[in-house]
Amino acid sequence: MFEKLKFLKDLKSQAGQLKEILANEEVEGLAAMGKVKVLMDGNQKVLEVNIDPELVSQRESLQMALAEAFNDAVEKVHNLMAEKLKEYGVPGGMDLPGM
Template sequence: MFSKLKEIKDLRSQAKTLQNALKDEHVDTSAAWGKVKVKMNGNQEVEEVTIDPELLTPSKKTDLENGVKEAINDANHKVQKIMAEKVRKS
């Protein structure tokens, strides 16, 4: 029983170490012809969103919405690849 508890404690420690390492990773991505940019850290937290003022008009609403969605999803996929690589190395 104690060996199981030790395994759980070790796994928690490894997870915390991985989480701390991922926090220092960052990905940058863009969408909508480079007019929407997203910066995300390795813990999948969006740190920055930059939108070209050209997209801030009612006629460009759909382009803006699609661009934000696309940029965030792309950043998420990039972070997931980084996570998988770090897990393989640990």
């Protein structure tokens, strides 16, 4: 029982460290052949959105491209998280709250 509690305490500590590391990582989601870019940190916080002026007048295309770019960035963050979790020795497929 105490071993499980120690493991959970260690895991929580490592998760906190990992969140700090991920905050310093950045991924870029792209859409519309690079005309829409979403920059996101490793904790899924949007840092920047860039839109090519050419798309501004094309409302539907812009909406679809924004959704695609956000989804691309989120997928890249999930891959980054999985990679970092492996470095910490956390088995794949483990869903950690807040991560």
